[in-house]
Amino acid sequence: MTRxxxxxxxxxxxxxxxxxxADFMLRLGHAVGRVLRQAMPRxxxxxxxxxxxxxxxxxxxxxxxxxxxGVDVLLTGPLPTPxxxxxxxxxxxxxxxxxSASHNPFDDNGIKFFSAxxxxxxxxxxxxxxxxxxxxxxxxxxxxxxxxxRLDDARGRYIEFCKATIxxxxxxxxxxxxxxxxxxxxxxxxxxxxxELGAEVVAIGCAPDGININAGCGATAPAALLQAVKEHGAxxxxxxxxxxxxLQLVDAAGRLYSGDELLYxxxxxxxxxxxxxPGVVGTLMTNLGVEQALAARNVPLVRAKVGDRYVLEELNxxxxxxxxxxxxxxxxxxxxxxxxxxxxxxxxxIAIGRNGKRLSDLLAxxxxxxxxxxxxxxxxxxxxxxxxxxxxxxxxxxxxxAKDGRVLIRASGTEPVLRxxxxxxxxxxxxxxxxxxxxxxRA
Numbered sequence: 001m002t003r004x005x006x007x008x009x010x011x012x013x014x015x016x017x018x019x020x021x022a023d024f025m026l027r028l029g030h031a032v033g034r035v036l037r038q039a040m041p042r043x044x045x046x047x048x049x050x051x052x053x054x055x056x057x058x059x060x061x062x063x064x065x066x067x068x069x070g071v072d073v074l075l076t077g078p079l080p081t082p083x084x085x086x087x088x089x090x091x092x093x094x095x096x097x098x099x100s101a102s103h104n105p106f107d108d109n110g111i112k113f114f115s116a117x118x119x120x121x122x123x124x125x126x127x128x129x130x131x132x133x134x135x136x137x138x139x140x141x142x143x144x145x146x147x148x149x150r151l152d153d154a155r156g157r158y159i160e161f162c163k164a165t166i167x168x169x170x171x172x173x174x175x176x177x178x179x180x181x182x183x184x185x186x187x188x189x190x191x192x193x194x195x196e197l198g199a200e201v202v203a204i205g206c207a208p209d210g211i212n213i214n215a216g217c218g219a220t221a222p223a224a225l226l227q228a229v230k231e232h233g234a235x236x237x238x239x240x241x242x243x244x245x246x247l248q249l250v251d252a253a254g255r256l257y258s259g260d261e262l263l264y265x266x267x268x269x270x271x272x273x274x275x276x277x278p279g280v281v282g283t284l285m286t287n288l289g290v291e292q293a294l295a296a297r298n299v300p301l302v303r304a305k306v307g308d309r310y311v312l313e314e315l316n317x318x319x320x321x322x323x324x325x326x327x328x329x330x331x332x333x334x335x336x337x338x339x340x341x342x343x344x345x346x347x348x349x350i351a352i353g354r355n356g357k358r359l360s361d362l363l364a365x366x367x368x369x370x371x372x373x374x375x376x377x378x379x380x381x382x383x384x385x386x387x388x389x390x391x392x393x394x395x396x397x398x399x400x401x402a403k404d405g406r407v408l409i410r411a412s413g414t415e416p417v418l419r420x421x422x423x424x425x426x427x428x429x430x431x432x433x434x435x436x437x438x439x440x441x442r443a
Contacts, residue, residue, distance in 0.1 A: 008413025009307060009308075010110050011110050012108060013108065022058075025058050026061045026065040028111065028129075029061065029064065029071075030066070031135075033069025036071060037069060037070060042072065043071045043093075043095065048076040048077070048078070048083060048087075048185075049099035051183060051184055051187065051213050052101070052211075052242075054109045058111070067148065068139050069146070070140040070144040071146040073149075074149060075149070076150075077154065080244035081102075082245055082338050085114045085118040085119070086336065095115070096113065097112070098243065102241055102242055103214055103219065103220045104242070106210070119338065155189055159193055162342050163197060165346060172198045176199065178204060179237075179240075180204045180217055180237065180240065181218070181240055182213060182219065182242050183208040183214070185244050190238070193342055205217040205239075219328055222239050225248065225250055233252075234252065240342070241341070245308070247259075247341035257363075258287070259324050259326045260368075264293060265359065266330070269350075272355060277321070278299075278318075281301070282323065283303055283306045284303050284304075285371075286301065288423055293366040308325060311323040316333075321333045328341065369430075371421060371422070372433075373421045373434070374420045374437075375419055376419075376420060376438050378416055378417065387441065390441055392440075393440040401424055401429075405430060407421070
């Protein structure tokens with residue numbers, strides 16, 4: 001299925017360049033509104049955003065587009081992506097819309113959509129929107145125009161939801177936690193959640209100015225978190241990305257834990273308390289060491305395409321609960337319908353407390369393979385899969401690694417980059433192989 005605007009996680013790009021322009025967002029709101037009205041006479045959508053300065057422009061343009069198609073709008077202001085998913089379901093509206101480019105720098109922005117049940121929408125729905133975008137506008141008359149209003153209590157409702165994902169007898173009392181919100185959508189939410197659950201909170205990355213989102217902080221730049229945990233003598237540090245659907249976690253010893261490891265901890269905790277875990281969904285990037293550790297506990301791992309939406313699709317197809325990515329997108333479908341950095345952090349922190357072990361101890365038996373990831377810039381539309389130099393080098397590397405490693409090469413769904421990954425027991429060999437593959441693309 002060929003799509004012009006939608007990538008692996010909605011629509012994303014650089015502000016001021018198609019499709020992240022005011023005129024396109026007006027057209028997009030109108031097209032989505034028309035698709036919604038094919039199923040219902042008077043739809044309502046809920047729009048949330050992160051803290052990028054461009055969010056004001058995009059929010060206004062989308063609002064106008066929806067209104068022009070006869071769709072009502074609820075505006076939450078800055079709110080994490082999973083908060084929008086939750087409120088879409090809680091308010092029983094017909095669609096959730098997030099204005100965010102997640103972990104990208106401030107001069108990017110994008111749009112994500114959630115269904116009425118708080119789940120990401122399938123490719124077929126996105127194709128219907130693209131079809132509507134290609135058709136002439138069908139403006140409604142004055143009596144049919146949509147209306148807009150703001151939800152003043154959106155943030156408080158989501159805070160209470162996050163707190164309710166752990167037992168009423170559980171808390172974070174006695175813990176000192178550094179919370180880094182990446183100057184993003186969770187800057188008012190995340191510190192409040194951990195504080196209200198009893199933790200002593202040190203907040204960093206919670207002073208957005210419209211352009212500092214993800215800048216040297218948050219889940220994509222955990223050095224700031226590591227330094228703050230050390231300076232404040234904290235027990236743990238939690239870093240979120242710009243829209244707070246993924247996390248990084250560090251302990252007092254300064255060890256940074258991957259999403260693969262945190263997913264394993266969630267599995268171990270459930271097994272320890274007699275809860276069934278029939279299987280786990282990871283991605284093509286999930287570490288082989290975690291897959292082997294899960295197999296030792298008779299928990300199979302199924303790999304989906306990279307992207308939390310594909311993990312979700314696989315979980316739903318199998319009726320399973322737990323899945324995620326090494327980047328920190330984690331899903332616990334018995335707690336939320338989508339990946340949620342705050343909720344996932346709570347699951348891990350509570351698991352540590354009720355098992356009476358350090359986080360590192362809960363990961364005993366997990367021997368991670370070294371992963372080397374190199375991003376190589378390529379021209380947009382470049383058919384990298386037909387590159388004979390890359391094909392030849394990939395065959396040689398795979399033969400050399402044999403059963404002690406693997407190669408994964410894939411194009412980014414959000415930027416013109418080829419991601420070259422080599423996983424190997426021998427870290428030095430893995431790095432060398434990855435560099436050879438990257439060089440074959442650049443040649």
